[in-house]
Amino acid sequence: DVVMTxxxxxxxxxxxxxxxxxxxxxxxxxxxxxxxxxxxxxxRPGQSPRRLIYKVSNRDSGVPDRFSGxxxxxxxxxxxxxxxxxxxxxxxxxxxxxxxxxxxxxxxVEIK
Amino acid sequence: xxxxVESGGGLVKPGGSLRLxxxxxxxxxxxxxxxxxRQAPGKGLEWVSYISSSGSTIYYADSVKGRFTISRxxxxxxxxxxxxxxxxxxxxxxxxxxxxxLDYWGQGTLxxxxx
Numbered sequence: 001d002v003v004m005t006x007x008x009x010x011x012x013x014x015x016x017x018x019x020x021x022x023x024x025x026x027x028x029x030x031x032x033x034x035x036x037x038x039x040x041x042x043x044r045p046g047q048s049p050r051r052l053i054y055k056v057s058n059r060d061s062g063v064p065d066r067f068s069g070x071x072x073x074x075x076x077x078x079x080x081x082x083x084x085x086x087x088x089x090x091x092x093x094x095x096x097x098x099x100x101x102x103x104x105x106x107x108x109v110e111i112k
Numbered sequence: 113x114x115x116x117v118e119s120g121g122g123l124v125k126p127g128g129s130l131r132l133x134x135x136x137x138x139x140x141x142x143x144x145x146x147x148x149x150r151q152a153p154g155k156g157l158e159w160v161s162y163i164s165s166s167g168s169t170i171y172y173a174d175s176v177k178g179r180f181t182i183s184r185x186x187x188x189x190x191x192x193x194x195x196x197x198x199x200x201x202x203x204x205x206x207x208x209x210x211x212x213x214l215d216y217w218g219q220g221t222l223x224x225x226x227x
Contacts, residue, residue, distance in 0.1 A: 039213060041157075048207060048217040049149075049157065060215065092157055096212050100171045103157040 002027050002095055006104035012112045019080040021107045023093035028073050030097070037096035040069055040078045043106075044089040052091075053078065085111060114138040114216045116208050121221030128198050128225070134191040134208030134218060142186035145212045148193050150204035151220075158204075161193065162212065176202075198225045 003026040013019045029036045040053040051060050053069035056076060066081040080087055088111060093104040120132040134146070147162040161172045161182040170182055181194040191208050205220040 037213070041214070048219055049214075050217065051213070051215050054213050054215070094157075094214065096214075100162065100173055101159050101212075103159070106156045 001100075002029075002098045002102050004093055004095055004102050004104040006091075006093060006107050009105060009107055011107055011109045013080075013083045013109060014112050015085065016082050019083050019087075019109060021078045021091055021093075021109075023071075023076045023078070023104050025074045025076075025095055027098065029076075029095050030073065036072065037101075038069075038071070038076050039094045039096065040067075041092045041094060042087075042089050043092065044086075047089075049092065080109075083109070083111070114210065116210065116216055116218035118206065118208055118218045118221040121206065121223045123224045123226065124198055125227050126199060126225055129194070129196045130198065130223060132193040132195065132206055132208075132221060132223070136189045136191065136208075136210070139210070139216075141189040144210050146184060146191045147209045147212070147214060148182060148191075149207045149209055149214070149217075150202075150223075151207070152201075152204045155204075160206070163191070195223070198223075200225050 005024045007022045029038050036056050038056050041049040042052050043049040052063050057069045068079050070077050090106040090108050092106050115137045117135045148160040150160050163170050163182045179197045183192045203225050205222050207220045208218045210216045
C-alpha cells in the first residue's frame, strides 16, 4: 500500500496569516496516463469531508482562491494564503494513483 | 444538485450483518464509479471499497476483504454495502462518495459493532 504522510498533524494559525500542510507519498503518484492523482479534502467539525483540490492543483467549484495545491512526484503541499475562521477543521491528502486509494493521517487546523 | 444519502447504519453485535444503502441524485449515476469510505470515531479516513460504473471492477481494503460486498443498482440510482461478520473495529461512520476522485460525499451513516 502507498503510505501518505502529512505534516504537521496540528497547525495553530493566526487569523489572516498563511498556513501550509505537507503531504509525502511512499511511491511516486504519477500514473501511466501522465496525471498525478493527489487530492486534498477539508473536514469541518461535525461535517462530511469536502474535496478542495484534485490532481495536485485544481480547485473544485466554489473553493475560495486562498486555497492552492502544488507539488509533484512524492511531495505535495496545500497552502491557505490567509486563514479565515471557517477554515478550521481537519485536512487530508489522498492518493488515487495506486488502488485502493489511501489517505494521509489528517492535519488539524485551529485558530490561535 | 448532487445528493448522496446513506442509510442502514445502526447497532449490531459482533459477528452480525448490516446492509448499507446510498441513494444518489442530481447526476447520471450509471456513468460514475462509486466508493465507500469509513471513519472510526475520532480517527482518519479509510477507503473501504469502490465499484466501477458497470459493476465489473471492484476493489476492497484488506481489512474488509471476504466480509464486505459492494454492489450497485443503476436502475435505482443506488449503491450498497453488505457487511457480514462484523467486528468491533468496523465501528465507524460510513460515507458513500462519487467517482474515483471522491468529488461528492454523503452525510454518512453510523455503524456501531458492540455486544
